[in-house]
Amino acid sequence: MPVAPGKPVPTEGPQETGGNPRAGAPVGATHPLTDGPTNVRLAQYDAEVKASFDRIVPVLKEIASHRYAPDFTERARRLARDTLGVELPDHLLDDAWVAGIDMRRLFGWCVFASYHRASDAFYANDPLGGRDDPAFQRFLLDCGFHLMDVTPCADGRLAHAISYVLRLPYGNVRRKSYAGSLFDIENTVEKWVETELQRFREGVPNTADAPTRYLKTVIYHFSSVDPSHQGCAAHGSDDEAAARAGWERLEGFRQAIENGFCCGASVDLLLIGMDTDTDAIRVHVPDAAGRCDLHRWLHARDLYDATAHMTQQQARAHLTEAVRAHAAGTDGAGRPAPGPARRGLGRKGPATVPAGGPAEGMVALIARLIENNISQIDLVRQMHAGRYQDTGHAERFIGAGIGFEEIQLRNLTYFAYLNTVEEGAADLDVGIRIFSGLNVSHGLPVPVVVRHDYHGSVPGARQRAVGHVDRIAAALLARYPQLVAQGLLHVLRVVRDCDAAHPIEIVGSTLEPAAAEH
Amino acid sequence: MPVAPGKPVPTEGPQETGGNPRAGAPVGATHPLTDGPTNVRLAQYDAEVKASFDRIVPVLKEIASHRYAPDFTERARRLARDTLGVELPDHLLDDAWVAGIDMRRLFGWCVFASYHRASDAFYANDPLGGRDDPAFQRFLLDCGFHLMDVTPCADGRLAHAISYVLRLPYGNVRRKSYAGSLFDIENTVEKWVETELQRFREGVPNTADAPTRYLKTVIYHFSSVDPSHQGCAAHGSDDEAAARAGWERLEGFRQAIENGFCCGASVDLLLIGMDTDTDAIRVHVPDAAGRCDLHRWLHARDLYDATAHMTQQQARAHLTEAVRAHAAGTDGAGRPAPGPARRGLGRKGPATVPAGGPAEGMVALIARLIENNISQIDLVRQMHAGRYQDTGHAERFIGAGIGFEEIQLRNLTYFAYLNTVEEGAADLDVGIRIFSGLNVSHGLPVPVVVRHDYHGSVPGARQRAVGHVDRIAAALLARYPQLVAQGLLHVLRVVRDCDAAHPIEIVGSTLEPAAAEH
Numbered sequence A, B: 001m002p003v004a005p006g007k008p009v010p011t012e013g014p015q016e017t018g019g020n021p022r023a024g025a026p027v028g029a030t031h032p033l034t035d036g037p038t039n040v041r042l043a044q045y046d047a048e049v050k051a052s053f054d055r056i057v058p059v060l061k062e063i064a065s066h067r068y069a070p071d072f073t074e075r076a077r078r079l080a081r082d083t084l085g086v087e088l089p090d091h092l093l094d095d096a097w098v099a100g101i102d103m104r105r106l107f108g109w110c111v112f113a114s115y116h117r118a119s120d121a122f123y124a125n126d127p128l129g130g131r132d133d134p135a136f137q138r139f140l141l142d143c144g145f146h147l148m149d150v151t152p153c154a155d156g157r158l159a160h161a162i163s164y165v166l167r168l169p170y171g172n173v174r175r176k177s178y179a180g181s182l183f184d185i186e187n188t189v190e191k192w193v194e195t196e197l198q199r200f201r202e203g204v205p206n207t208a209d210a211p212t213r214y215l216k217t218v219i220y221h222f223s224s225v226d227p228s229h230q231g232c233a234a235h236g237s238d239d240e241a242a243a244r245a246g247w248e249r250l251e252g253f254r255q256a257i258e259n260g261f262c263c264g265a266s267v268d269l270l271l272i273g274m275d276t277d278t279d280a281i282r283v284h285v286p287d288a289a290g291r292c293d294l295h296r297w298l299h300a301r302d303l304y305d306a307t308a309h310m311t312q313q314q315a316r317a318h319l320t321e322a323v324r325a326h327a328a329g330t331d332g333a334g335r336p337a338p339g340p341a342r343r344g345l346g347r348k349g350p351a352t353v354p355a356g357g358p359a360e361g362m363v364a365l366i367a368r369l370i371e372n373n374i375s376q377i378d379l380v381r382q383m384h385a386g387r388y389q390d391t392g393h394a395e396r397f398i399g400a401g402i403g404f405e406e407i408q409l410r411n412l413t414y415f416a417y418l419n420t421v422e423e424g425a426a427d428l429d430v431g432i433r434i435f436s437g438l439n440v441s442h443g444l445p446v447p448v449v450v451r452h453d454y455h456g457s458v459p460g461a462r463q464r465a466v467g468h469v470d471r472i473a474a475a476l477l478a479r480y481p482q483l484v485a486q487g488l489l490h491v492l493r494v495v496r497d498c499d500a501a502h503p504i505e506i507v508g509s510t511l512e513p514a515a516a517e518h
């Protein structure tokens, strides 16, 4: 371990990060529960996509060095095609001989083209294999949950939380990222209503009389390497504040359901913390009443160590027992905590559960999440020497709007979930500040992908989605006029029909020829 | 009738309109179906509320005339209290002796105070008696509809559409106003989902197996006095365009439901036109397949004339027969139109209906709407000499945001339904332009009430609603900096818990003492 604990690792510009020399070749011993083949596949996918972005600056430097060559245009085009797989358009090259080459525009073009290619490949090939996993859906139902809805922080270092950290099929889990993990309660109630109606009307994924629940999960985060600087910016890098705020939001959601709907309506809640340096999670195991203790958790790293020398079977049994024993409100020996249970009626779970512990389904789900996370801990140990080199921000572009299902990679995208710049201004300002350090300080523009997904089955929905991205892009450019004036902000406008596995559709960008924009 | 058809009636400033000398004393013969006592009550309520706004300018003129009196502050306070029922605060009067009196701020204060009083009276006394009418809810269910959802244009001349023009209990009808009646399909689908789930889970208002439907209604508008100038601004005063756009949106909603949900999910649709000069409606009676003809309608004014000399019983029978015979696609004799019915399966309605006509429930509802409208036609004939004097805009303030259930009066409020200034900018610009003519041209400020209703049962909802109005107010002031600099734009911030009959809560305004705002 070359990195001393507590010492911040300096963050480089995007061009230098991600080019990890170890990528692609896992070495050393792994945990018996680690899924080695999947680790190799996931690490390769991550390395390939990031490399396609991180090659851009070196190639553009090479292109710039040919600027006085008589066949510059041809050389530039060939270099970009051969090394980046990107076609440079005439209108960005033709005037180079008289006006000089606008490297900022070329950089923006290459970033957007790389995003477009990665996105197309994702929808065409499903490289993570997570589009639909019926076995996981059955497992979830067996655990007593008909939908798992996860809110990680919008921080780019959690963008891989579903597919890597928890190893869940992204197509069977709802992901909705928010700054500080502070999800929108009203929006989540809407999703709950929609889910319940589908159970009633269509029996999907199960009928409404089945005693399963909607499971809402929050993932907050912290940094073991530099706890006071590289934690969650939305909570001032204060782990305890991040956990408390996440739990308050979860409880608010449960109260909204219980108060707003009769007939014993309720939901289950789960609070998870994540170390963004190692990807190890810690789980605040809820008690039988659905409460959790903010000061106690089960750490996957500890369980990794405790089970590293067991057989698979022994290790799995140990995980399950550890979760069952650790329930908040019990003292580890399974004795219930004092005080009345918050919710008595309708509580499911077999009689074999210790009085204060969670239902067996919750135990099984948490044990599975920890087992899955052990693979990711090994991936980080093997591919990144135990801890990521980029402890801080190293995103390649900003994603603003609604959608981005294909972004499942760590530190690729700073994500600002928003309907309007007016509402999302604070998150966007943070993103622009991050990219002022990452890009602008090196003379490179901030690339922003503005996105709005829509349901193609709703008449006019595509047209309205195009209207949304146009409006958001205009408001974004209006908010940062100085960056725009200096050519340091570029925006790609994208929509997608999310009713099927359609690819994205590019509807415009600030890099089109001036005439084409009007 | 002193007004020649086609000749625009000049619109005066808000201080001169609404002081109709005839108000409060209905005269002349009325239609046998007209509800005289209700007409008197509705006309009085309208006249009283508007008078409370229209007294403001004369009283402020009187106050201004005392500006050099040694006891000015005391006189001003007494005048406002005695004539307007408004308490003028110290911070708007104390410095008048040295800085002069800021009549613009006093005007804004009085408008906001009058709005506050009218709103409180509405929630306290239910002056329209429309908060809940179980008999209407039963009638609607008998007609085959479990919810009636109406979108009038956001134009202030349609703000009384539910309570006056259609005489429906506002508490039993969903009203959602949009510019040009172009309602949000996604939002309406959400409401449909919520409504269906309530039927499944709670059996409210009836159980989901009952063959009733969600009825979505659009009211577009036109002007009989000045058709080419005083129609719907959003459609360039083109009636046909307004009707077509409304119907397209309705069909879009139906397709969204039919495509997005299986098991024969559908909705019923109704398109109504409204003459903003006489409040007479015209109904595009749908055929058995749920289609309507944009070029044929049943005009309440014609039916008023045809039934004016009948008994009540004869008149009601005539209305029902006229609706049944007029179904779109039939030729009046009840013969079906050629071509296949659009929706065959699951179509309800007894066998006695002519092949091409609508279900009997739809016939009964439309007949009821026309009967109700006859009362309103008489109200306008008697109180306003047949046609409103204010054919154009004469709103007293702008209402921006979500809520305003208590605004049920014509031309009181220009309504901009919005979540953000970014999305609602076009509607707001229209409102500001209207008030530039009504107020700014007379040196008076534009009063804007920014409002956000919330569900008190959802934890944190009030706090978020306050955050919303603060954000919207800030964005609004930022959008019109010149008006702000001249003291010509004032904003009141209001929230309301809509889970009960709570009054509004004022959370701030641009007229507070500077210190109190921070």
Ligand SMILES: [Zn+2]
Pocket: A153, A154, A155, A179, A180, A181, A221, A231, A232, A233, A234
């Ligand atoms: Zn965070």
Ligand SMILES: [Zn+2]
Pocket: A293, A294, A295, A296
């Ligand atoms: Zn504790």
Ligand SMILES: [Zn+2]
Pocket: B153, B154, B155, B179, B180, B181, B221, B231, B232, B233, B234
């Ligand atoms: Zn209109």
Ligand SMILES: [Zn+2]
Pocket: B293, B294, B295, B296
């Ligand atoms: Zn026609």
